[in-house]
Amino acid sequence: MLDFAPTEEQEEIRKLAQSLALDHLRPHARRAEAEQDSSTELRLTLAQTGLTSPFPEEYGGSGPLEAVTYTLIAEELAYGDPGLALNIIGSLMGPLTVWLAGSHEQQQQYLPPFCNPTSGYLQRGSLAFAESTGTYRLADIRLQARRTSEGYLLTGTKRDVVHGQRADLRVVLARLVENENENEDKVAEGKLCAFVLPSPLEGLSIQAEAEKLGLQAAPSARYRFTQAQVPASALLGEAGSSGVVRAATLYQILRAALACGTARAAFEYCSAYARERIAFGRPIVSYQGIAFMIAEMAMKLDAARLLTWRAACSWDRGEADETLIREAESAQRQAIKMAQAATTDAIQVMGGAGFMQDHPAEMWMRDAAAME
The missing domain is CATH 1.10.540.10 (Acyl-CoA dehydrogenase/oxidase, N-terminal domain)
Structure with a gap:
């Protein structure tokens, strides 16, 4: 065990x-x-x-x-x-x-x-993972990298690239394809690879993501690659190597941990509020409707955290790529969904006060919503 x-x-x-x-x-x-x-x-x-x-x-x-x-x-x-x-x-x-x-x-x-x-x-570093048509799953990566005599041509989009606009080191995840305009099934079967982007790069358009709902303290950008040519030396290691999978799954595991931390902050804050808020002569935490909600938040937080720790342990042990992908993506998905529910419930526990900027709960709710 x-x-x-x-x-x-x-x-x-x-x-x-x-x-x-x-x-x-x-x-x-x-x-x-x-x-x-x-x-x-x-x-x-x-x-x-x-x-x-x-x-x-x-x-x-x-x-x-x-x-x-x-x-x-x-x-x-x-x-x-x-x-x-x-x-x-x-x-x-x-x-x-x-x-x-x-x-x-x-x-x-x-x-x-x-x-x-x-x-x-x-x-500042950055890793371009998610795309405009997908989430933070490896199967959703569709950015195409096609070999040429001069290196690789990149075609596709990326979203939510933290520090993407001002990074000193830009790394992007892509799929290696044989021919231009491959169908979706063929692209999904392409080898996963990572490239360091030269700066400047002709064919790359970078647009800052402004007025985000949450996570505004982490500036992010969108990438659009239109036949962007990068040299062969831009490829990190070899296409399809386990190192790329380990980097991608590590990001998923850490994102799951961020979601757990967000949920824990909301859980502890609204719990303290419920102990201090008096309604009808007693603390609102003494009412079943509030107590059950807080208890469920704690239970689901523990479950998501254990999934995250299991994935991290597998990563440290050097488990097979398939195991890492399954556990990391499961932990990320469950942790983010849990954080979104927990922060929303924290607002409900606090009532109207939860929407006031005097308290951080509304900011945490927006941050959790922006994690997908």
């Missing part, structure tokens, strides 16, 4: 992440939402802890990544603020994909700038 109890070291890291979330993320969540980005001071603070450089020490990082550890970190950061947490995790996914899928030469080229002790915190 799997033991999900964190090690002593993981518990110390989790407490550090929670301290950062409560001291540096939640107090500045409204400002970050208004400014639609994180502050330079926050990025510097995180860099000084080593949490944002989970790369091998040979590149200047703090050490190799463990999915379970970063699942704990992601949940705690989202407990502070989901938008800022996605801002942080989204920036990491570009260089993490290089580490997991790229060759040693590509790792040497792209990773050191993110680990630089004096300027690494200024670097």
Whole structure:
């Protein structure tokens, strides 16, 4: 039987992440939402802890990544603020994909700038995963990459690319196809691959996603590739390698952890409110209608968290690609649905106060709705 109890070291890291979330993320969540980005001071603070450089020490990082550890970190950061947490995790996914899928030469080229002790915190990465016609599932990736004598031609769209407009390192997931305009079934069968996009890139149109419902503290963009030519050296490692699958499933697992952190924040906040709010002479938490709703939130949160931890454990053990995909996508789907329900229920528990910006519950509800 799997033991999900964190090690002593993981518990110390989790407490550090929670301290950062409560001291540096939640107090500045409204400002970050208004400014639609994180502050330079926050990025510097995180860099000084080593949490944002989970790369091998040979590149200047703090050490190799463990999915379970970063699942704990992601949940705690989202407990502070989901938008800022996605801002942080989204920036990491570009260089993490290089580490997991790229060759040693590509790792040497792209990773050191993110680990630089004096300027690494200024670097932004991005991973283009979801598309305008799909969700965060590997089966929905339809961006076509076709071999040419000069490299690869990219055709298709991407959405919700965190830091996509201003990233220093842009990585995109695509499907390798043999012929132009393949039918949907053939594209779906193409090998999954990842490319580092040169800048500038002719044939790539980038449009910022403005006025989003939620997660506004994580600036995102849409990509449109129209016969965009990239060199052969832009391909990370080999097409169809397990490294690309591991990078994609890691992102799904961390997104599930962000959803768990969001739901936990809403659950604890509305629970405290229900204990303090007096109606008809007693706290509203004493009424069955409220108590049952809160209890169900706790139960579903635990279930989604266990799914997420199981997927993270499988990732750390190096399970087969099929197992990783199934568990990561299941955890992501259940966690996001749970977070959307939990944040909506938190509003119901708080009544009219839940919609007031004096409380963070309405922001968490919008953030959860924007996670799909």
